[in-house]
Amino acid sequence: MLTEFLSRLRFLIAGQSRDEVDEEVRFHLERQIEANIRSGMSMEEAQRQAGIAFGGVERTREQCREMRPGYWLETLLQDFRYALRSFWRNPTFSLTIVLTLMLGIGSTTAVFSVVDRILFRSLPYGDSERLVSVGLIAPIEPQEFMLGGSYYEWQDNQKPFVALTSEIGTEPCDLTENNPARLDCARVEGNFLSALGVSPVLGRNFTANEDRPNGPRVALISYGLWLSRFRLDPGVVGKLIRVDGHATEIVGVLPKDFEMPRLQAADLLLPQALDVAAQRRADPGHPMWAYARLKPGVSIEMAKAELQPLFEYSLQLAPAPFRKEVHLQVRSLRDRQVHDVRLAAWILLGLVMAVLLIACANVTSLLLARGASHERELGVRLALGASRMRLVRQALTESFTLSVAGGVAGCLFAILLLRLFIAMAPDGMPFLSKARIDPRILVFAFATSLLCAVFFGLLSGMPKVGAEALTSRTRATMRHAILRRWLVIAQIAVSMCLLAGGALLAHSFWNLEKQSFGMTAENVVTAAISLGQTSYPTGESQMAFFQRLERNLRYGPGIATFAISDSLPPGGYHRDQVYASLRVEGRPALSSGTGGTVASRRVTPEYFQALQIPIVQGQGFTDEEVTSNDHVVVLSRSLAERLFPGQNPLGQHLHLHNGAAAEADPIYTVVGVAADVKNGGLAEGDEPEYYGLRRQQAQDWDRSAVLILKTTMPPAVTEAWIRSQVASLDPTVPVEIKTLSERVGKLADRPRFEMLLVGFFALTGLVLAVIGLYGVISFFVVQRTQEIGMRMAVGASRADILRLVMANALRLIVPGVFLGVALALGLSRLLSSLLFNISAHDPVTFAGVTGLLILVALLATLIPGSSAARVNPMIALRHD
Amino acid sequence: MPQPTDLLQGTLDLLILRTLVLEPMHGWGIALRIQQVSQDVFQIGQGSLYPALHRLEYKGWIQADWKASENNRKAKYYSLTRTGKKQLEAEIESWDRLAGAVALVLEQG
Numbered sequence: 001m002l003t004e005f006l007s008r009l010r011f012l013i014a015g016q017s018r019d020e021v022d023e024e025v026r027f028h029l030e031r032q033i034e035a036n037i038r039s040g041m042s043m044e045e046a047q048r049q050a051g052i053a054f055g056g057v058e059r060t061r062e063q064c065r066e067m068r069p070g071y072w073l074e075t076l077l078q079d080f081r082y083a084l085r086s087f088w089r090n091p092t093f094s095l096t097i098v099l100t101l102m103l104g105i106g107s108t109t110a111v112f113s114v115v116d117r118i119l120f121r122s123l124p125y126g127d128s129e130r131l132v133s134v135g136l137i138a139p140i141e142p143q144e145f146m147l148g149g150s151y152y153e154w155q156d157n158q159k160p161f162v163a164l165t166s167e168i169g170t171e172p173c174d175l176t177e178n179n180p181a182r183l184d185c186a187r188v189e190g191n192f193l194s195a196l197g198v199s200p201v202l203g204r205n206f207t208a209n210e211d212r213p214n215g216p217r218v219a220l221i222s223y224g225l226w227l228s229r230f231r232l233d234p235g236v237v238g239k240l241i242r243v244d245g246h247a248t249e250i251v252g253v254l255p256k257d258f259e260m261p262r263l264q265a266a267d268l269l270l271p272q273a274l275d276v277a278a279q280r281r282a283d284p285g286h287p288m289w290a291y292a293r294l295k296p297g298v299s300i301e302m303a304k305a306e307l308q309p310l311f312e313y314s315l316q317l318a319p320a321p322f323r324k325e326v327h328l329q330v331r332s333l334r335d336r337q338v339h340d341v342r343l344a345a346w347i348l349l350g351l352v353m354a355v356l357l358i359a360c361a362n363v364t365s366l367l368l369a370r371g372a373s374h375e376r377e378l379g380v381r382l383a384l385g386a387s388r389m390r391l392v393r394q395a396l397t398e399s400f401t402l403s404v405a406g407g408v409a410g411c412l413f414a415i416l417l418l419r420l421f422i423a424m425a426p427d428g429m430p431f432l433s434k435a436r437i438d439p440r441i442l443v444f445a446f447a448t449s450l451l452c453a454v455f456f457g458l459l460s461g462m463p464k465v466g467a468e469a470l471t472s473r474t475r476a477t478m479r480h481a482i483l484r485r486w487l488v489i490a491q492i493a494v495s496m497c498l499l500a501g502g503a504l505l506a507h508s509f510w511n512l513e514k515q516s517f518g519m520t521a522e523n524v525v526t527a528a529i530s531l532g533q534t535s536y537p538t539g540e541s542q543m544a545f546f547q548r549l550e551r552n553l554r555y556g557p558g559i560a561t562f563a564i565s566d567s568l569p570p571g572g573y574h575r576d577q578v579y580a581s582l583r584v585e586g587r588p589a590l591s592s593g594t595g596g597t598v599a600s601r602r603v604t605p606e607y608f609q610a611l612q613i614p615i616v617q618g619q620g621f622t623d624e625e626v627t628s629n630d631h632v633v634v635l636s637r638s639l640a641e642r643l644f645p646g647q648n649p650l651g652q653h654l655h656l657h658n659g660a661a662a663e664a665d666p667i668y669t670v671v672g673v674a675a676d677v678k679n680g681g682l683a684e685g686d687e688p689e690y691y692g693l694r695r696q697q698a699q700d701w702d703r704s705a706v707l708i709l710k711t712t713m714p715p716a717v718t719e720a721w722i723r724s725q726v727a728s729l730d731p732t733v734p735v736e737i738k739t740l741s742e743r744v745g746k747l748a749d750r751p752r753f754e755m756l757l758v759g760f761f762a763l764t765g766l767v768l769a770v771i772g773l774y775g776v777i778s779f780f781v782v783q784r785t786q787e788i789g790m791r792m793a794v795g796a797s798r799a800d801i802l803r804l805v806m807a808n809a810l811r812l813i814v815p816g817v818f819l820g821v822a823l824a825l826g827l828s829r830l831l832s833s834l835l836f837n838i839s840a841h842d843p844v845t846f847a848g849v850t851g852l853l854i855l856v857a858l859l860a861t862l863i864p865g866s867s868a869a870r871v872n873p874m875i876a877l878r879h880d
Numbered sequence: 881m882p883q884p885t886d887l888l889q890g891t892l893d894l895l896i897l898r899t900l901v902l903e904p905m906h907g908w909g910i911a912l913r914i915q916q917v918s919q920d921v922f923q924i925g926q927g928s929l930y931p932a933l934h935r936l937e938y939k940g941w942i943q944a945d946w947k948a949s950e951n952n953r954k955a956k957y958y959s960l961t962r963t964g965k966k967q968l969e970a971e972i973e974s975w976d977r978l979a980g981a982v983a984l985v986l987e988q989g
Contacts, residue, residue: 020956021930021934023954023956024906024907024930024955024956025930027906027907027908027949027953027954027955027956028906028907028908028911028930030953031908032908055928060928060930060931063928063930063931064930064931064934066931067931067934067935067938068934068938069938
């Protein structure tokens with residue numbers, strides 16, 4: 001049975017041998033001849049008649065061969081071999097197409113894979129499209145938040161939501177048992193998981209009884225923690241662990257893909273256990289973040305409208321000056337997550353689309369040019385009896401081969417590019433590190449390339465009317481020539497846009513890097529330390545630790561200056577408060593508005609020296625003040641000018657926490673004014689700032705601090721030494737050590753990433769456009785060789801010929817550049833929020849880019865131009 | 881003798897299958913037989929016979945064996961397979977329907 005099947009299979013694929021067919025035909029002819037002789041013909045006549053009756057033997061043989069099922073495969077292989085041969089004959093052409101497709105498909109796939117994760121991924125919650133983030137926005141916190149004082153009022157009275165829930169943030173917590181560990185604990189409301197539509201993979205959710213003050217201590221653990229610490233032990237539910245010294249029962253395990261709505265890391269979920277009654281009375285109450293699930297049929301706008309009365313209620317609670325600056329925010333959870341990468345993602349998508357456009361135009365124009373030069377060959381083959389079907393099929397085979405090669409190269413390129421993206425990407429680009437080449441996208445890109453193949457194949461393979469193709473240039477080629485010129489103009493325009501965008505971002509990045517921070521980051525090593533809650537519960541113990549550490553470090557090898565702060569300029573976290581909470585003694589507080597925000601740091605006296613921040617007035621903090629009970633403050637120049645315009649700020653008295661209870665709002669004396677330091681990040685506007693002094697008093701200290709060491713030793717030596725000193729005091733305390741230059745450099749990661757990406761695509765676009773231009777001009781030269789020869793024969797000089805070619809190129813370049821400048825001026829506004837200290841229409845940048853593009857384009861035409869000028873008229877006139 | 885008629889598209893297959901119902905035959909025999917039975921109406925272009933035979937063989941409707949012929953020369957004998965028999969019935973049926981329909985139109989049109 002099996003052997004029979006196999007022999008049949010072989011028969012079907014290989015067909016019958018040639019001998020067999022011959023033998024059969026010979027037998028037939030012999031019988032016919034016999035019959036003819038029997039009917040009385042001579043031998044020769046019998047043979048002749050038999051041949052006539054049979055028809056062409058060779059044709060029969062061919063036809064028998066074509067009957068076999070494997071025949072199409074054979075022609076396909078034949079076409080394929082032919083295609084390879086012709087690629088081999090013209091490797092520049094084939095390589096250009098494959099590379100163009102590779103760049104187009106590769107970058108599209110890579111960018112889609114990244115952008116898809118950011119913009120279009122499905123969130124790991126049940127029916128996540130109906131989840132929204134709800135809250136207030138204020139100048140001090142532009143991302144929506146809620147306050148305990150009004151949240152519960154909202155929860156009781158809201159109408160548009162199925163459920164409203166909240167979390168109060170994550171903070172570090174310690175697992176205090178064998179093998180202690182520092183974890184991230186998220187505190188959430190009891191209905192948090194059910195509102196988000198998440199169910200634990202093991203165990204249960206919190207109960208209402210557990211989410212109240214002094215309720216049973218319970219926790220849900222993340223899948224990651226379950227894996228790393230409990231090795232996926234299903235018996236983990238019901239286990240007791242010690243969190244910050246308290247026995248806590250594990251009641252459940254979170255799903256593998258669970259994430260907090262604001263994407264904070266969370267190893268443990270604990271009930272937030274707020275005292276609801278106390279919160280309702282409190283002003284302003286505990287800060288929290290609220291999420292809600294829309295009722296079916298309720299849109300975000302409707303929800304916002306329905307929440308308006310509740311928002312009014314919250315406004316009544318806020319101090320009058322704030323009311324104008326507080327707004328209601330309801331937006332989808334996805335928007336909340338991607339708020340600041342959204343623009344970048346869309347720009348990226350736009351860029352890659354532009355590159356894809358250029359790539360497509362390139363391939364089309366190259367194939368059109370090739371098709372035109374093949375026209376005569378096709379005409380000849382048609383005249384010799386090739387069927388049209390066969391010609392089209394062969395053209396398709398060729399373009400399929402090219403597309404598949406380009407597609408495969410593109411997939412490899414995409415994988416490479418994505419790795420590069422991930423390696424380059426700054427922290428805080430959500431999901432980028434998790435971006436993978438999505439098979440769906442890959443299939444899509446591949447399908448696109450195959451579709452291109454069909455299109456291009458038909459375009460270049462469609463044989464013209466036979467006789468016409470044999471004569472001379474047809475109207476179809478003329479039409480193609482015009483189409484090709486427009487494609488090149490479009491390419492130049494699009495790459496002009498890309499270049500302009502890239503140059504603007506590069507210029508802006510240059511401005512960022514060159515700006516002065518108002519401090520010196522060289523030779524400064526910083527160490528961020530955060531003490532455990534259980535080991536250092538009081539201000540005294542925290543101060544004792546840091547002061548012992550200071551004693552051990554201050555006189556170490558190479559340490560010139562030593563200071564302690566709670567945060568560092570020029571960007572990142574620092575304390576913030578509204579300007580309205582500052583009040584000069586003897587003057588009324590600001591009566592309307594918040595006045596914007598004011599930054600503050602709590603530092604030791606040598607802080608200014610360590611960062612080389614000049615004290616422009618007064619003497620700053622002294623060691624006597626450290627041991628005294630006085631409240632002293634150093635203002636930044638901008639704050640001093642705002643608080644005391646035209647006055648001497650030194651010796652003035654002011655309140656820093658106006659409106660707080662008297663004991664929390666002592667009177668501070670201004671003892672100095674420091675020069676302004678950048679404190680709002682690299683590109684953001686700066687805030688006025690003041691510095692409090694870390695005295696020898698427990699109230700001035702807390703769990704975390706940053707050590708600042710100005711050192712003459714290499715950073716690595718200092719780092720090792722700091723680690724050893726910290727470990728000798730308490731080996732469980734985590735330390736994060738970086739030079740200040742590294743911290744500053746990290747701030748530039750994001751703009752650098754954006755600039756590199758745009759720059760990469762701009763260059764790719766430029767290269768592709770130049771290739772396209774080069775191709776069209778070379779083709780123009782080849783097509784006109786005869787004409788050029790004629791011109792030379794009647795006396796044109798080489799310069800004339802060069803001028804002819806260049807003029808032709810300029811007729812493409814100039815409209816392309818004009819179109820591109822217009823387009824770029826229109827589109828660059830989209831970039832304006834990414835630009836620093838440079839207008840989106842910066843004339844210098846635009847002029848430079850225009851010049852560069854024209855220069856490169858002219859260079860690209862110089863090669864075919866000079867080869868045209870070298871044409872030998874004698875040979876050219878014989879050119880067919 | 882009437883003019884030989886061109887074979888209708890697909891009819892050749894039907895004739896070959898029908899001819900092979902009686903006994904296995906070689907190509908020459910099939911051609912001769914069709915010509916005789918149709919009283920010389922069908923002159924099969926012998927060149928097109930063999931491609932047709934091969935096509936039918938690839939389809940699995942007929943099978944071929946090399947056997948000694950009447951005058952002891954090796955020849956390729958074709959015979960109907962089981963699918964071939966079924967196919968023949970179907971083809972005859974559809975032919976009858978077609979012929980009947982044509983006849984109806986001719987009589988009444």
